[in-house]
Amino acid sequence: MSIILEETPPTKSNSYITKLKLPQVTLRSTIVGLLIGSIILISNFQFGLQTGWVSMMSLPAALLGFAIFRLTPMSKNFTDVENVYIQSIAVAVGTGPLCYGFIGIIPAIEKFLNADETGLGHKIFFSTKELIIWSMGLGLFGVFFAIPLRRQVIIKEKLPFPSGSATATLISVLHGTEIYDDEDDTKEDPEEDEDDLNKSVLQRQTSSSQLLESINYNSNMRSLTATFIISSIYTIASFFLPVLKKIPIFGTWASNNYEWNIQPSPAYMGQGIIMGLPTVSYMLFGAVLGWAILAPLSKFMNWAPGPIDDWISGGQGWILWISLSIMVSDSLVSFIVLSIKSIRDLVKDYKKRKASYTQVLELQQRQREYNLQHPDEEQSDETVVVPINAAVEVPANFLISNKVAIIGTIGSTILCVITLKIIFGKLIPLYASLTAILLAMLFSVLATRTLGVSDINPVSGIGKLSQLIFAFIIPSNHPSKILINLISGGVAEAGAQQAGDLMQDLKTGHLIGASPKAQFIAQIIGTVYSVFLSSIMYKVYMKVYTIPSDTFRIPTAIIWVDCSRLVTGEGLPPKAMEFAMFFGVIFGLISLLKNTLDSTSKYYKYLVYLPNGVAVGIGIYNTPNFTLARFIGGLIAYNWHKISDKGRIGMIIFSSGLVLGEGLFSGVTMLLTSLGVKHW
Template sequence: MAGIFVAGLPAMYQLGLMGANPKEDFGRILAITVVCALFGLFAAVPLRKFFVINVARELNLVFPSPTATAVAIRSMHAVGTGAADAMKKIKAIGFAFVGAFTHIIVSQYADGILHDWHFFAWIFSTTGYWNQTALAADNWGWYIQLTPAFFGSGMLVGLNAALSWFGGTVFAWALAGPLLVKYGECAGQPLVEEGKWKGMISYNSMGGISEPGYIPSPRYWFLWPGVMVLVVYGLVEFVLHFKIIWTGLLMSMRRSAATLNSRLQAQGKSNAWVEKQAAKAVDQSELVQDFATADQQVPVWIWVTGTIVFAVIGAVIVHVQYEMNAGLGILACILGFLFAFISIYGGAVTDTTPLTASSKASQLIFGGITHNGGHTIPDAQRINLIAGNIASGTASVASDLTSDFRVGFLLRTPPRLQFYAQAIGAVVAVFLAPGIFVLFMSAYPCVWDPKLVNDPTTVCPFNAPSVFAWKAVAEAVTQPTLPISRSCGIFTIVMGVVSALQAVLKHFFLTGSREKYRNYLPNWMSIGVAWVLGADSGYANAVMMGSITAWWWNKWFSKSFESYGIGIAAGLIAGEGLAGVVNAALELGEVSGSFKGTSVGIPGSY
């Protein structure tokens, strides 16, 4: 349920398209959450049969993470030696969780000592303040962040994604960025005018874009090529994988023809076209066999009725709450269902769900719909972001539930019971997720408040790269011209072409015996995130170190890694995630590190 809350909704606040604050908009946020959660829940049911049963073998869908989850669950319920091993795994997860949880809560009271190591600023401070090179490195965001969650993420994503992120960070914020400033294409904004910290500069400003003579910050300059590679690479992947949807439609049509042909033959009748299509139907013996009997399946009337009802509810909600045409709300739900095909296929093959592609594709589609449609720019942007939220949100829920159905299939869990359990979770989530969102936004207005977002002196714990990507695309597709420089435009186009060519090369040339070389291609999704994120290497460094650690651990102690690696990574991510909720509550209670901690070790602090 996290997707819409870490991207589309904060972007709407930054553009002034919502109310005064998230707390006052709780009802509207709850309404759109209900649509995403429950439409995705019901729409996911037929996807189980399609992906887990019908095309799993034909398309070689291995579902890496769901399969690993099923194996882990099975091992945790083993007996004898297996039970002892399971208890060791559970303890490892618990220790990682508690360690990350404790670290994140405690470290906020001494952030510069326990969490963020600004070693270049320390060099500057301890050398008589003469070493401007060290201060410049810190200005460009080069520091170490001790974040268990991103270290754990690095353990899961692999070397290719991690090194691509780090490489994109080095290119933008150690090479190209300083050159752009040197030759006047970009400019930083001074943070300290006098005193011992004079020379502190922010290169992440996003304000003043519409002012005459505006010179962009490096972050704004790199925002567009970052968004371009995310959109283009995602869309090319979408187009190249569109055959999955077409294959599914053909298979469904041919199986229906086979059923119809059998009934016609039983009545002594025939139809040439039906017979031809029935002959092309895949032999049932070639399919993955479903263990679930008819009484264990989700009744058709339940998921069909639920899908239709919540599509209609979605149309009503967007019309009443967001002043959006009801038909566009239904279209957003349909797109979410279609994008779920791409997301599930990507996750089943690569273990990476391409929801970024889905969200950007939906934004471009609705940008085309609203262009020259008589809408004001704010109205067009609101439609763009709400529709994108619904499309990507429903695709996200449907993708996750289909992956869970895969776990249930491997463990022989009746899909009917699993669906009911998922429904209980969804009902809880539609209230819990907006509540946590309001809590975070109340504690950290720097994420959504336009005044704070555009103020370079604002120190925010979250860089929110997805928010800026959604915001940038919404602005791009709803305005006649873009306020970007010529150099930025040329580089953006070139990067879009390069990322598109790589996607085509991967799918049509690096196949068969050459498929192994795909691991050496840069991950453009990671590079795009590095550019959108801004001059900040903290996350990239943490992900890279986590990835290298996992690689080394798996290479030299593979049995130990198989037993504990994924569990420890999950514990680190979950521990920091829950600690973040606690920290937000402490922030609201004015007993967090912002009020009771020390700023020792933080650049510019005394």
């Protein structure tokens, strides 16, 4: 008898395997996914350029996909796995503005980078063709090197990915099917042939839980439609009545001198609902700290004597450095702690494997000793397989192979280097491009793990960490050090964004029973389409609107360029360094506590009262009118169970209608602006 060690995953159930074989990559679902993704992309452009906030919108994408098919004869054979494919494409398209830097890096270079900071002696402006080349270089490598992470974070560690799990729950309710979890899906179904199983899967989606499906679908669609209409009406009304964007609820003096207004935007309230009360409370704390205390102090002490809303000489520009310090400090501490935890988990996994191997070696030695002691006994030819770390997995023909992942990663890396060379020529050294991509790979692991646990993809913090690292890599006398710093951060952010998006979608597919290969195809199709649409939409926004302006402040772009100047040693306004260091230390310690204390500590329940540094930083660099509306949304979320009998999914659908209405109808106001329609 021989004993071998093998990682042997349990076999999936027959119904799960059958569902994997159902048609998923279809022309109709691809078209619908691209259409929904386009709507989300326009919405993300609108709010990204205004406040720096974008959303994956996976839940409304799944609901809209189901609604479109329900209204057509195709609904009879529309499956839940095809719905997963639709939302995967839509998310890949919709997050393009953030992934390709169109709300941060690109406007930072075009609008705020000085001629002497480019290394060329003149400012840089991108053509549509150059934007497409840039986006193609950034859009693919994050998808490929995220492939190997799936087995670790979804199959082995079973990280929850809250939004991905919620999307799977919504899809299962709409279609009347089941959620597969790793504890139950290894149980074999009663023996049925494949044709019967195919019929069974389809029948469950049309008849099983039909009443539940009808109630939830109709209720959610009414909610989505009503909030969409309300938000759309506000968008058109605020175009003709700009006063609706700045209501001086604290008086005209506070409004004129310190920007204390409220913009009762349904979309901002919807964003606040999605963020939740703790996050928007931290943002409100940041708004009070920045706009009611620090900005007035800087003006009173003559550290920032200009108008309060001036980015250069006013209080807004002065408190921006405090915001940067807080966010960089929080991100750096979080990264260090999470990296240590990840390494610790990997070491534990290695020790378990080593112990299993040791166990097998001991069994083999005992068997040999027994054979020597009993030479006359007939030796068995049986092979005993000892499984280790068994994890439920789908058959290999439904997965993307490691070979594809390796070739794709190498190919997309080369593509990224080439595109950067085409756009920037000799300004970007080869070692800088390769280092940025390597950092992106490292940070993508952190991003997916953080997203899996907290439902937050820390891409903004990752970008700033990359900028901080490159401040030590690029010589201080390099003429393009600011430009290189910006680009390196953009590459890292793109990789983390793509990896996180794909992993959350894969979690949804894993719970529903969709093919990971189909979802990978969806990500590739959505990414390539988004490359072109995002580039075109950016040029449209820049042509139609005056940017930056009171409406489109592009705060993320200002954060990017000022962070580059900060880490590369540029001078700060008077006393800004002292305040930045003080608050950086304070929020670094807070981040350390929030990331090290776990639920076993008796102080864990009090951590919610300690503000999150990134949220506080956002509250500081955005004007109060944005934050106040989000805080109202957070209060609605907190009291949701009192004002509605719908659960968390219903709440997210409600808020998504508010966001999508204003986002989509921003296209109408864009048309009105381009036609020269006057405000009242």
